[in-house]
Each structure stands twice: as structure tokens, then as C-alpha cells.
Amino acid sequence: MVASLGRGVTGEVWRADDLVVGTPVALKVIGSTGADGRTRILDEVRLARRITHPAVCRVFDIGESDGRVFYSMELIDGEDVATLLRHVGRLPPERVADIGRQLCDGLAAAHAQGVLHRALKPANILVDDNGLIRITDFGIAVSNEDAMAASSSGKRYLAPEQIVQGGAVSERSDLFALGLVLYELLTGRPPFAAVPDRKGPTRPSALVPDVDPVLERTILRALSVDPAGRPASALEMAAMLRGEVPGPTDRRVWPWIGAGVIAALIAGLVAMAPRLTRPAPRPLTDQDRLVVADFLNTTGEPVFDGSLKVATSVALEQSPFLKVRTSASHGRSRARLRSANN
Numbered sequence: 001m002v003a004s005l006g007r008g009v010t011g012e013v014w015r016a017d018d019l020v021v022g023t024p025v026a027l028k029v030i031g032s033t034g035a036d037g038r039t040r041i042l043d044e045v046r047l048a049r050r051i052t053h054p055a056v057c058r059v060f061d062i063g064e065s066d067g068r069v070f071y072s073m074e075l076i077d078g079e080d081v082a083t084l085l086r087h088v089g090r091l092p093p094e095r096v097a098d099i100g101r102q103l104c105d106g107l108a109a110a111h112a113q114g115v116l117h118r119a120l121k122p123a124n125i126l127v128d129d130n131g132l133i134r135i136t137d138f139g140i141a142v143s144n145e146d147a148m149a150a151s152s153s154g155k156r157y158l159a160p161e162q163i164v165q166g167g168a169v170s171e172r173s174d175l176f177a178l179g180l181v182l183y184e185l186l187t188g189r190p191p192f193a194a195v196p197d198r199k200g201p202t203r204p205s206a207l208v209p210d211v212d213p214v215l216e217r218t219i220l221r222a223l224s225v226d227p228a229g230r231p232a233s234a235l236e237m238a239a240m241l242r243g244e245v246p247g248p249t250d251r252r253v254w255p256w257i258g259a260g261v262i263a264a265l266i267a268g269l270v271a272m273a274p275r276l277t278r279p280a281p282r283p284l285t286d287q288d289r290l291v292v293a294d295f296l297n298t299t300g301e302p303v304f305d306g307s308l309k310v311a312t313s314v315a316l317e318q319s320p321f322l323k324v325r326t327s328a329s330h331g332r333s334r335a336r337l338r339s340a341n342n
Contacts, residue, residue, distance in 0.1 A: 001027060006080075008123060010137065011068075018060070018072060025060060026076070028137075030069040041069050048138040050113045055106030057126065057134040073136065077129050081181070082122035090188030090208065097215045097241055100182050102133040104238035107178065110138055111171045111234055118169060120177035121157035122184065156180070160196050160225050172227040175237055179222025179230075186211065191223060198225045214243045 005013040005026065016027040030041055042062065049059045062071040081099075084091075091099070103125070110117065117138050126134040159176035161167035176196075183191040183201065187208055191201030201223060205211040218240040224230045231237035231245075239245045 015075065016072065021060075024075050025072040026057075026074065027070060027072050033069075038064065038067070038069055044115065044138075045069075045071050047113060047115050048110070051110050051115060051138060053106050053109035055102045055133050055135060056109060056138065057136040059138075074134070076126045076134050078127045078134075080123050081125040081127060081185070084127060085122055085184065085188070091185050093186060093210060093212045093215055096182055096186045097212060099133055099185065100178070100215070100218070100241050101238055103135065103178055103181070104234045104241065106133065106135045107171075107174055108234035108238065110135075111174070116169060116171065117174045117177070118162070119157065120174055120181065122181055125181065156190055156192075159227070161227060170227065171233060172230045175222050175230050175234060176224075176227075178234075178237070179219050182215075182219050183223065186215070186219065196223070196225050200225075215241065 001014045001016045002024075003015045005015055007013070011028060011030040014027040014029065016025055017023075018025045030038075033041065042064065045059060045062050049062070052058070057076060058074040060072045060074070062069070064070070103120075107117065107120075115138050117135065119137065120135070124135065124137040126136060128134065157177050157180050159169075159173040162169055162173055180191060183204065186204050189207070200220065204216050204219065205213075218231075218237060221240070222230055222237060231240060236245060
């Protein structure tokens with residue numbers, strides 16, 4: 001253990017040297033917990049080791065000593081998002097959208113392995129020197145009661161169902177926390193003063209200029225108090241951030257678009273009504289004539305000047321229903337229907 005990198009609700013983080021592989025690592029030492037807590041953390045960190053994604057901080061080793069759980073993970077040269085917010089206040093919308101897409105991809109990889117984060121917040125999201133995102137502390141969040149008792153910020157980043165005793169935690173709980181993080185990155189302030197309420201937060205566009213409507217809709221949907229109102233998965237939320245999935249506002253517009261299309265169709269049918277109700281064309285009789293006029297030759301080849309007319313006349317003569325007569329005065333062929341007797 002070389003130097004302390006920080007202390008949080010769940011324990012301490014140290015810069016350490018792995019003497020076996022000969023490389024520097026980040027060492028997380030979990031605070032004292034009961035036997036059940038230690039077993040749960042060990043099991044879930046073992047699951048987290050299976051997550052391999054560029055947006056997730058890789059876990060290397062895990063162990064237990066004197067009743068304390070520890071594990072080593074990838075050492076990231078950079079800072080956490082909480083520190084970044086303190087330095088810059090808020091980020092431009094396009095940068096927030098980029099961070100959101102990276103976080104969605106990382107969460108999707110974890111959820112695919114059956115791992116929930118359960119305590120996503122700026123302090124456990126790292127930004128490396130290249131601007132890339134790393135999520136840390138998958139699956140090792142302390143209990144909800146401990147988190148809220150230890151720090152008021154712990155309660156701020158919990159989904160409503162996590163605050164309620166016995167609430168069911170799911171992938172959508174992580175997406176609510178992600179919405180909280182993106183809202184704070186975009187506006188420089190948390191969306192709720194205390195616990196989330198059903199009225200929802202103030203729209204980001206009312207607080208800061210030049211907010212992308214797609215980004216705003218995605219964040220507000222993720223912050224739905226009802227889990228059913230949030231994106232169904234991290235992949236769906238990533239698609240929303242890319243503008244590939246309509247958000248709630250879009251869905252409200254669809255009925256109006258549909259009504260407009262129906263109105264246009266009705267107007268078109270009304271305009272076409274005279275044509276639709278016009279009597280059917282009269283069938284040709286043996287008294288009717290069809291005039292085969294001269295052809296306009298645009299090929300530049302003189303051979304086609306008369307041959308097209310002759311070829312057409314020959315073809316018409318082969319029909320059992322037509323008589324073909326040539327008008328010498330006009331150089332035209334006239335086709336007349338043969339009578340039923342002929």
C-alpha cells in the first residue's frame with residue numbers, strides 16, 4: 001500500500017503495488033461489516049470480475065483479512081466525476097451526452113452478467129486523461145440504511161424504490177441513478193432537493209442554454225419515479241441518447257401526426273371522389289378507330305424514320321381483333337376492331 005487515494009462510505013482506496021504481477025493497482029478496502037455483509041460483497045465482487053468492458057474499471061483480485069474485504073482493480077490516471085464537477089461546475093451538453101452513452105454501455109455490459117451497481121454516483125465514476133469513462137464499485141454498495149445514515153449524499157443518488165423498505169431493485173434502479181448523474185453534469189445541480197417526487201425535476205433547458213432536446217428527454221425519462229416509466233434497459237437508454245428511440249414527448253406527438261395523416265388521406269379521397277365516381281370508360285366497338293401516327297425518331301439513325309411505323313403496323317395486323325388500313329394521304333395506319341362476325 002503506497003498512498004491513500006481517498007475515503008468513501010464503503011471504505012478506503014489506496015494506490016498499491018501488486019508484488020505478484022509487478023504492477024501498480026488501486027486497492028479498495030471495505031469497512032467492517034457483519035458476516036452476511038462480507039459474504040455478499042465477496043460474492044458480488046467475484047461476479048463483477050466477469051465484466052470486461054472499456055467503460056468498467058477491471059477487478060483483478062479479491063480477498064479477506066481480519067474481517068475486512070479488499071480487492072484490487074485497474075489504476076486509472078484521472079479524477080472522479082465528483083471532483084470534476086467541483087472544478088468546472090457543469091459540462092457542455094455534447095460532453096454530457098457522450099459520457100451518458102459510455103455509462104450506458106458499461107451498465108449494459110454489467111447487467112448482461114447479472115450485476116447491478118445499486119449506488120452509481122459521481123464519486124465512483126472516473127474520467128481518465130483521455131476523457132474516457134470508468135465505472136467502479138460494481139455490486140459492493142453498502143445497505144441502503146447504512147448509506148443514508150453515513151452520508152446525506154448517499155440518499156441523493158438512490159432510486160425511489162431503494163429508499164422504500166423492501167423495494168425491488170432492478171436494472172432500472174441503476175438507470176435512475178444514471179439520470180441523476182447526467183442531470184447534475186448538465187445543470188451543475190441535483191434534480192431534487194431531497195427525495196424524488198412525482199412532479200419531477202425542473203427541465204434542464206429552463207436552467208441552462210443550448211440543451212439538446214434528445215438529451216433532455218432521455219434524462220427526464222430516466223428520472224421517472226415509477227420504474228415502468230424509465231427506459232427498459234441501458235441499451236435502450238443508449239439508443240435514446242443517440243436519437244434512435246422516441247422519448248415521452250415524441251410519443252405524445254405521434255397521435256397528432258397520425259391524426260394529420262388520416263386527415264390528409266380523407267382530403268385526398270374527397271378530391272379524388274369525382275374521378276372515383278366517374279362512369280367507367282365505354283368499351284371499344286367495331287365502329288371505333290385507332291390512329292397510329294408518325295413516330296419521332298431521336299436516335300439520329302435515318303433507318304428508323306419509317307421502320308418503326310411499319311413494324312407497329314405489322315404487329316397490329318397479327319391481332320385477331322383488329323383490321324389495319326393505311327391512309328396514303330397522311331402516311332398513317334388505322335386500326336379498326338373486327339366485328340364479332342369477322
